[in-house]
Amino acid sequence: MALHEAGKECYWLRSVIRHIRRTCDLPSVTDNPTTIYEDNVACIAQPPLPLHPLHTLLKTQTPTTLNPIFTSTLFSSPKSTLSVSDPIPIPIPTPDSHIETALEDFHTQFEIPLEKLFVPPETEIKYTESGALSTRILKGSNILLSKYATDAQVTQAEFVKSSVRTEDCPANPLPEFALVGRSNVGKSSLLNSLVRRKKLALTSKKPGKTQCINHFRINDSWYLVDLPGYGYAAAPQELRTDWVKFTKDYFLNRSTLVSVFLLIDASIPAKKIDLEYASWLGQNQIPMTLIFTKCDKRKKKRNGGKRAEENVNDFQELIRGYFDTTPPWIMTSSLTNQGRDEMLLHMAQLRNYWLKH
Numbered sequence: 001m002a003l004h005e006a007g008k009e010c011y012w013l014r015s016v017i018r019h020i021r022r023t024c025d026l027p028s029v030t031d032n033p034t035t036i037y038e039d040n041v042a043c044i045a046q047p048p049l050p051l052h053p054l055h056t057l058l059k060t061q062t063p064t065t066l067n068p069i070f071t072s073t074l075f076s077s078p079k080s081t082l083s084v085s086d087p088i089p090i091p092i093p094t095p096d097s098h099i100e101t102a103l104e105d106f107h108t109q110f111e112i113p114l115e116k117l118f119v120p121p122e123t124e125i126k127y128t129e130s131g132a133l134s135t136r137i138l139k140g141s142n143i144l145l146s147k148y149a150t151d152a153q154v155t156q157a158e159f160v161k162s163s164v165r166t167e168d169c170p171a172n173p174l175p176e177f178a179l180v181g182r183s184n185v186g187k188s189s190l191l192n193s194l195v196r197r198k199k200l201a202l203t204s205k206k207p208g209k210t211q212c213i214n215h216f217r218i219n220d221s222w223y224l225v226d227l228p229g230y231g232y233a234a235a236p237q238e239l240r241t242d243w244v245k246f247t248k249d250y251f252l253n254r255s256t257l258v259s260v261f262l263l264i265d266a267s268i269p270a271k272k273i274d275l276e277y278a279s280w281l282g283q284n285q286i287p288m289t290l291i292f293t294k295c296d297k298r299k300k301k302r303n304g305g306k307r308a309e310e311n312v313n314d315f316q317e318l319i320r321g322y323f324d325t326t327p328p329w330i331m332t333s334s335l336t337n338q339g340r341d342e343m344l345l346h347m348a349q350l351r352n353y354w355l356k357h
């Protein structure tokens with residue numbers, strides 16, 4: 001089977017699994033042994049995760065025909081949670097410059113082994129005569145660029161509604177991406193960065209303030225969804241339980257959810273609660289992309305003296321046991337806008353594939 005076919009099948013398989021779960025009344029999330037805790041001392045239940053078909057195929061490639069290490073680049077650069085009722089016109093760069101900027105070399109470089117790359121569905125992996133990878137990688141990520149990465153720019157963004165139940169979410173069947181992360185991870189800031197507006201999402205200064213499923217319609221054709229932050233110790237236990245319940249219900253039952261974007265603070269070492277969230281998503285076959293935030297921050301001794309890249313690598317290592325393949329990940333900063341174009345391109349390629357299948 002060709003690799004691009006494998007990518008397609010992998011996605012197809014996921015869709016089928018999710019469809020079966022939705023339609024066959026399988027055990028609900030409350031039956032799952034893994035619990036998402038609201039502090040950093042809980043342990044993670046560890047049932048093995050299903051194997052990823054694409055991983056197997058990548059491993060069976062003849063080593064001599066592959067260059068095992070490919071070089072990607074780190075790079076660096078608006079900020080906010082919700083509001084505004086009218087669509088907002090947004091100044092945009094030309095289509096070509098959008099993609100080129102996300103691919104060109106920047107300053108810092110790091111290496112990603114082949115088996116840790118994310119191959120989007122129907123992506124043809126090409127090599128030069130010398131065996132080097134010629135398929136392009138999105139900067140500061142492990143994501144290959146596919147033919148579906150078109151129409152990535154945000155030209156219009158509007159807040160649609162806040163819902164407290166999955167059933168109350170917008171009914172029109174547009175593809176959507178959900179942003180979720182620990183309180184204070186920088187979710188509101190990232191949302192504003194993506195749509196290039198300082199006030200679309202009102203930056204919540206009080207962690208845990210956002211308690212609803214908030215839908216933003218982008219370009220009148222897809223949704224960005226802001227979910228409540230987790231891990232806010234000061235929130236009442238009752239509320240915390242509610243959030244966990246309704247976000248899990250949303251993940252499992254929202255048929256138009258293309259991928260969850262799980263935000264992880266790259267300026268500090270990995271937190272157990274983040275590892276648990278990631279493992280729960282993996283075990284429930286919910287497509288997930290890791291978004292590392294605050295990558296502009298310099299290392300601090302009290303944080304173990306690690307740079308953002310090191311924390312990103314450590315997080316990958318820690319979740320390795322829960323995923324057979326590395327999930328897609330992107331390094332970002334809302335201060336420098338690092339990773340914004342890359343996130344939009346990644347969303348575009350997943351979205352366009354989803355729409356065609």
Ligand code: GDP
Binds near residue numbers: 189205294336
């Ligand atoms: P939320 O609670 O997840 O919505 O987080 P916010 O977007 O309100 O951000 C929490 C804090 O982190 C604020 O003080 C932000 O200024 C700061 N912050 C957010 N993103 C970044 C970033 O990319 N870099 C740095 N250095 N600080 C950030």
